[in-house]
Amino acid sequence: MRTIKRRIPQKVLIVYVAVFVSIVILTASLSYWSVAVHVKEDLDATRIDLLKQLGQKVDLVLRGIDKTTLNLVQEMEVVRFMEGNLLEDQQKYEVFNNLSNTLRTILDANNILSSIYLYSSGNNLIASSSTLEKRSQFFDSEWVDMFHKINDISVWIGPRKVTYNANTSYSINKNVITLMRSYPLTATGSRKKGSVAANINEEKLNELISDTNSRLGQVFVMDGMGNVISHQNKEQLYQNTGKIWFGDDFDQLQQSGQQKIQIDGMNGQVYYYTSPYTGWIFMNFMPDEKQDEQLGVIRNILLTVALGMVVFAVIAALMLSNRFYRPMQQALRSISTQLKGEADSSPAEMYGNLDYLEKKFSQVITDNRTMNQQLRDSKPVMKWSLLMDLLLGNRTSSVAEKPLFDFLGIRLYSSNYIVMVAEFDKPEELGSERDAQLYTYGLCNMAEEYMNATGKGASIQLELGKAAFIMSFEDENASGNIVTALSIGELIHSSVEQYFNKSVSIGLSRHTENMRGLKLAYLESLEALKYKLVLGMNMVLSIEDLKIPSSESTIKIFATREGVADALREGNVKKTEQLFDELINKAVQENFPPETMKQLCVQVLVESLSEALELNVDVSEITRKHGDLYQTINNSQELAEIRAYSKNILIELIRLIQEKRSSRSKNEAFPKILDYIHDNYQRADLSLNLIAEKFDFSVSYLSRLFKEQMECNFLEYLIGIRVRAAQEMLISTGMKINEIAEEVGYSNSYSFNRIFKKYTGMTPGEYKERNS
Numbered sequence: 001m002r003t004i005k006r007r008i009p010q011k012v013l014i015v016y017v018a019v020f021v022s023i024v025i026l027t028a029s030l031s032y033w034s035v036a037v038h039v040k041e042d043l044d045a046t047r048i049d050l051l052k053q054l055g056q057k058v059d060l061v062l063r064g065i066d067k068t069t070l071n072l073v074q075e076m077e078v079v080r081f082m083e084g085n086l087l088e089d090q091q092k093y094e095v096f097n098n099l100s101n102t103l104r105t106i107l108d109a110n111n112i113l114s115s116i117y118l119y120s121s122g123n124n125l126i127a128s129s130s131t132l133e134k135r136s137q138f139f140d141s142e143w144v145d146m147f148h149k150i151n152d153i154s155v156w157i158g159p160r161k162v163t164y165n166a167n168t169s170y171s172i173n174k175n176v177i178t179l180m181r182s183y184p185l186t187a188t189g190s191r192k193k194g195s196v197a198a199n200i201n202e203e204k205l206n207e208l209i210s211d212t213n214s215r216l217g218q219v220f221v222m223d224g225m226g227n228v229i230s231h232q233n234k235e236q237l238y239q240n241t242g243k244i245w246f247g248d249d250f251d252q253l254q255q256s257g258q259q260k261i262q263i264d265g266m267n268g269q270v271y272y273y274t275s276p277y278t279g280w281i282f283m284n285f286m287p288d289e290k291q292d293e294q295l296g297v298i299r300n301i302l303l304t305v306a307l308g309m310v311v312f313a314v315i316a317a318l319m320l321s322n323r324f325y326r327p328m329q330q331a332l333r334s335i336s337t338q339l340k341g342e343a344d345s346s347p348a349e350m351y352g353n354l355d356y357l358e359k360k361f362s363q364v365i366t367d368n369r370t371m372n373q374q375l376r377d378s379k380p381v382m383k384w385s386l387l388m389d390l391l392l393g394n395r396t397s398s399v400a401e402k403p404l405f406d407f408l409g410i411r412l413y414s415s416n417y418i419v420m421v422a423e424f425d426k427p428e429e430l431g432s433e434r435d436a437q438l439y440t441y442g443l444c445n446m447a448e449e450y451m452n453a454t455g456k457g458a459s460i461q462l463e464l465g466k467a468a469f470i471m472s473f474e475d476e477n478a479s480g481n482i483v484t485a486l487s488i489g490e491l492i493h494s495s496v497e498q499y500f501n502k503s504v505s506i507g508l509s510r511h512t513e514n515m516r517g518l519k520l521a522y523l524e525s526l527e528a529l530k531y532k533l534v535l536g537m538n539m540v541l542s543i544e545d546l547k548i549p550s551s552e553s554t555i556k557i558f559a560t561r562e563g564v565a566d567a568l569r570e571g572n573v574k575k576t577e578q579l580f581d582e583l584i585n586k587a588v589q590e591n592f593p594p595e596t597m598k599q600l601c602v603q604v605l606v607e608s609l610s611e612a613l614e615l616n617v618d619v620s621e622i623t624r625k626h627g628d629l630y631q632t633i634n635n636s637q638e639l640a641e642i643r644a645y646s647k648n649i650l651i652e653l654i655r656l657i658q659e660k661r662s663s664r665s666k667n668e669a670f671p672k673i674l675d676y677i678h679d680n681y682q683r684a685d686l687s688l689n690l691i692a693e694k695f696d697f698s699v700s701y702l703s704r705l706f707k708e709q710m711e712c713n714f715l716e717y718l719i720g721i722r723v724r725a726a727q728e729m730l731i732s733t734g735m736k737i738n739e740i741a742e743e744v745g746y747s748n749s750y751s752f753n754r755i756f757k758k759y760t761g762m763t764p765g766e767y768k769e770r771n772s
Contacts, residue, residue: 027309044269048256051273051282053385054209054219056394059277061112061208062179066154068106069181069196072116075102076566081127082120082183082194092125096132096761103129112208114176114201119144120194132761139164147180147195151188154181156278159202159229159237175202175237177229202237206230209282224279226250242281245270253281301363383408387460391419391468393519401515411456413472418485419509419521420469421529422447422492424502425537427465436464439500443467446495450488468522478511482544489540503538505529510543557586558600565607568650571658576650580604584643598633601646605629608653617656622649669695670709673702681721684747688714722746723759730768737764 072078077098084095103116107129118127119135126138135141140162150157158177176199183194209219209230220231226242242250245261253259256273268287275282386404389395398414405412422443430436444459447469451457457471471488473481489506496504507529509521528543561583567575583604587597612619626632626649636642673695680686691714692702706714722744729740741752756764 044258044271047271047284047286048258048273051219051271051284052256055273055275055280055282056389058205058208058221058280058282059275062156062278065110065113065179065198065200066181068110069116069154069179069198070185072102072106073181073183073185073196076563077102078118078183078196081118081125082122085123092132092761096127097759099127099132100129100758103127112200112204113198114174114204115199117143117197117199118194119147119197122193130758143178143180143197144195147182147192147197150180152182153186153188154179156280158200158223162199175234176200177202177205202230206232219282219284222281222283224281229280241283379408383410383458384460386410387458387468387470390470390515390518391460391522393516396514396516396518398515410458411452412458412470413456413474415514416473416476416478416481417512417515417518417521418471418473418481419518419525420447420471420485420489420506421462421522421525422467422469422504422506423529424465424496424504426503429502430465433464439502440465440467442500443492443496443504444469446499447488447492450491450495454484454488468525470518476513481511482508482542486540486542493538493540497538505537506540508540508542508544557583557590557592558603561600561604561607564604564650565611568608568654568657569611571654573651573654576654577647580647580650581643584639588639597639598636598642601633601642602630605646605649608650612653612657617653617660619653619656621656622652625652669697670705677718678721681718681725682743682745684745686718686745718745719755719759723756726752726756726764727760727767730764731771737768740764 073082077095081095081099099118103118106116107113115128117138117140119125120127124135126133126135126141126144131138135144142160142162143157146157156177156179159175160178162174162176164172164174178200179198181196181198182188182192183196184191187193205221209221210232218232220236220241221229222242223229226240226244226246228236228239228241231237245263246253246259249259253272253274255276258269258271261268261270263285266287268285268290271284271286273282274280382404386395386401386408387410390401395401398412402414404410424430424439424443427436430439440461444461444467447459447467448457451459451469451471455471455473457469459467459469461467471481471485473484475481485508489508493504493506496502507525507527509524509528512518512521524543528541564576564579564583567579583600584597587600592600609619609622623629626645629649632645633642636645673691676691676694677686688699688702691697692699695702697705703714706712706717710717726740726744729735729743730737733740735743737753738749741749744752746752746755753763756767760767762770
């Protein structure tokens, strides 16, 4: 009787099995499709985000080049090249010599740049780092015609095909992308007097794109018209792929997104992101087959789990006995082991019909733990990138960024911001790079603690020994918030002194109501920080206290002040006084208010002190003798008093610069070295190593001695002697060019021709013909 009671009736068992299995199948199916759809959506979103990060990095590089050209067109030698009437060869050589040094310096500092050209429409000349020629004779003058047709003050164009060494056996074709900027800076149309063209080798741009994010696979770039700018397959360049792929829908593309298309019979997804700076579109095509491969592992695991659940349901319903209890218990124990991270079971116990299910569950849980760890590790980088985007103006919506703020633990209100930039006054005293990193990290933590005590704030390291802080306030009281920010700045300042035994200077911006103003606030805090040269270190400097003018007419006059610092660098007292008087007179004509006039003089002194410091001049004598420059000028009541005071400081700076140059150490053997070079410059094997060995000097010491005594390196000095000697022979003898090349120390005429043209702007044959 007891045995009969324990048995389940057959009909009831069948109904139970059917219902239970149906529920399990339905649950497993819904779970599979739900997870598969979400995984695909996450993969799509990740690809678009990676494209956006790639585009932003490329934009950062291009903006750096744009800024370089912006600074270049304001250089005195560039202005002279654009504005001057260069008729004499000596004038052309002098200007080109200075320009070529400047352009070489820029190219050395920017490895992505392949070349920079300067075009003067008045002189009809094009200058590069190695040559100065008439426009009609310059090998790459196609861009000049494009420059005249474009009405913008600056624009990126490309790619375009340029042939180098066209008339030689060494000709090379390169695809370049060009930034053209007009001169003067704001000139358009017929008012343009010239242009700067910065060329990027398309292969370099493609390498930058490939190295930045290899997870995307092949990424290429199109311009706003759909033409391919950069591609690993060079046959795709210049193709209008945008119109081919998207047709009329190309013009309707949003800033970023994805679209399903068919290419050469292959179905797939195109992911794209449009740069707001250049208008370029970064594209990535993912075939459906490859995307299915990425999802295949997850799908197989889910299908395996679902199948296992069905099998388990059938077995559990039909076989209600102890003999199937042990494998099921082992599966649960294995899952528990993964979740708890403890080894509850021995390998000997891992047996039974559910071994495969246990393995898959373990793999899923392990992968989940790995992904979570990678996400935690990437949070600091994501936080740094987000805060830099806020300061650079790339993100301007507090509503759109709030979910990311919450995820990264950034505490900021949606409005009312002030930016501070703090910098250790003597970074060289911070010790090693690791120590400097720790000091900067401590400074950021200290600032966040004080900011979050009164409002909400976030900090970011800009470089070793320098950090930026974003403060936000719940209250809209701008003046009260500035007072609070000044108090926090003073707390940071005093705490650094107390706990780090270091001094720090802090620049403070104006109050801004929304995130759109963070970029300007960041620039204001950097500008305020510059004034520690005048006001002294170890201070909190507010941009509002400095009263920097912002009107258009004032900015134009302030922009001309850099000429005073350039004249001071030359050591020209008369020119410095003349430019300073002209600057003040212009300000008087524009009816500058007294405070603005004082600020103009302070900025001239700041930049002049900076020039002196770049020349390794000790300016402490100036600060000791004249005290607080800003306070002295601010307390002055008459313009004549301010003018005289500023001139005295400028003249003393010139004196210190001249003394620095005249105090170079003397070496008794150096005149003999120069005599030896003049006597042996004809030798092709004459080198710094040879001279160092002959006069018993180390190569490094002799190189340093040359730069100190002659203000140029050994090779530049030797080339100058050889070129001058060749010029005399070309005029006074009937020797052939290859004979002259050997006579002045060059073993082949090709190298001689190239160097001669680089330093004189013309070939030896042209020079001989012009001077015969």
